[in-house]
Amino acid sequence: MKTNIYSIIIVFIISFQLDAQNLNLEITENTKSPYLLGKIDKSGLEGDNYKSWFTKNYKDYQPNSEIISAITLTLKNYDIKLFMGTWCGDSKKEVPRLYKVLEACNFPMDQLTVVAVSRQPNMYKQSPQHEEVGLNIHRVPTIIFYKNGKEVNRIVEHPIKTFEEDIQNIITENSYKSNYQIVTAIDKILKKKGIKGLKRKRKKLLKAYKEQVTSMYELNTYGRILYGTNRIDEAIAVFKFNTKLFPDQPRAYMSLANTLGVSGQKEKAIKVLENAIKLHTDNEDLKQNLEVIKSN
Numbered sequence: 001m002k003t004n005i006y007s008i009i010i011v012f013i014i015s016f017q018l019d020a021q022n023l024n025l026e027i028t029e030n031t032k033s034p035y036l037l038g039k040i041d042k043s044g045l046e047g048d049n050y051k052s053w054f055t056k057n058y059k060d061y062q063p064n065s066e067i068i069s070a071i072t073l074t075l076k077n078y079d080i081k082l083f084m085g086t087w088c089g090d091s092k093k094e095v096p097r098l099y100k101v102l103e104a105c106n107f108p109m110d111q112l113t114v115v116a117v118s119r120q121p122n123m124y125k126q127s128p129q130h131e132e133v134g135l136n137i138h139r140v141p142t143i144i145f146y147k148n149g150k151e152v153n154r155i156v157e158h159p160i161k162t163f164e165e166d167i168q169n170i171i172t173e174n175s176y177k178s179n180y181q182i183v184t185a186i187d188k189i190l191k192k193k194g195i196k197g198l199k200r201k202r203k204k205l206l207k208a209y210k211e212q213v214t215s216m217y218e219l220n221t222y223g224r225i226l227y228g229t230n231r232i233d234e235a236i237a238v239f240k241f242n243t244k245l246f247p248d249q250p251r252a253y254m255s256l257a258n259t260l261g262v263s264g265q266k267e268k269a270i271k272v273l274e275n276a277i278k279l280h281t282d283n284e285d286l287k288q289n290l291e292v293i294k295s296n
Contacts (some may be wrong), residue, residue, distance in 0.1 A: 011105045025128075035087045036116040039243075041109075044116075050086055057096035063104050067164040074171045077147060079111045080249045083132060084141040087119045090157050092142045098143060101163045124228050133229075136187045138222045139180060143152060145170055156180050182209045182245075183222045186238060202207040206244060216246040220255055232263050243272075250276060250283045261293045269293050 005130045007239040024044030028034045034049045047056045083100070084091040102112065117125045117132065118141060125137055135144065143155040143166075152170060159166040169176040178184070185205065198205075203226040213219075226235035240258035246252045253276035260269035273290040280286055 053092045061097040068104045079146040081144045082114045216249045
């Protein structure tokens with residue numbers, strides 16, 4: 001019996017040590033500048049390669065004291081999961097501010113999980129343990145609020161107003177709508193109804209979001225994430241939808257064609273570009289893209 005107890009203790013100690021070793025893992029090889037990867041905490045962000053931007057943006061931000069007082073008690077009923085990139089401009093700006101707000105609220109840091117994602121093309125916006133799987137992490141930072149184990153809402157890339165105002169909405173009336181609602185809508189459809197569901201909803205989505213989505217990159221980045229996680233057919237469907245949303249953007253057609261091409265659908269890729277050139281007769285990028293695909 002004692003042997004079994006000792007074995008359990010040893011396994012627990014080893015597991016704890018491995019977790020500690022993996023915390024604040026810094027990548028320095030095959031990268032222009034170091035970045036953190038996987039689970040991190042504030043001490044990692046205060047490290048030599050990150051403290052210049054973290055400390056400055058933390059000190060510069062002054063939360064609204066009245067709102068802080070109003071949200072402090074209720075916020076403790078939530079768990080928060082933050083996905084960020086120490087290489088990402090938005091993360092550098094927003095994450096220090098979020099820490100300032102949470103600390104002003106005396107938020108329990110054991111209820112905050114912070115995951116730093118990769119910048120490398122083969123692991124783009126992914127982490128080594130893949131904590132992001134199934135969570136639709138297409139922009140960073142993404143801050144997800146959980147209550148009783150269920151997602152309540154999230155802040156994507158940057159607050160709509162301020163962190164304290166957005167959080168107040170989320171933990172009270174929860175009428176909050178984060179940035180990139182088109183991505184949220186399409187991701188839900190793909191998860192519940194698949195590609196066929198997206199096709200059926202296309203007209204309704206176009207009507208609802210045509211005037212709301214200001215950049216083709218909203219869905220373009222999402223499509224890139226889908227492709228990078230081997231959801232290739234869904235990526236193609238999203239890129240195709242994006243050409244309907246932004247028919248005046250040549251790059252939307254190139255993203256679709258290139259994805260078709262690398263997926264072994266060369267003829268379809270050629271057809272997409274040929275049709276795009278008919279719409280944009282003077283665009284040299286489309287013509288060059290077509291020649292590249294034809295030659296491969």
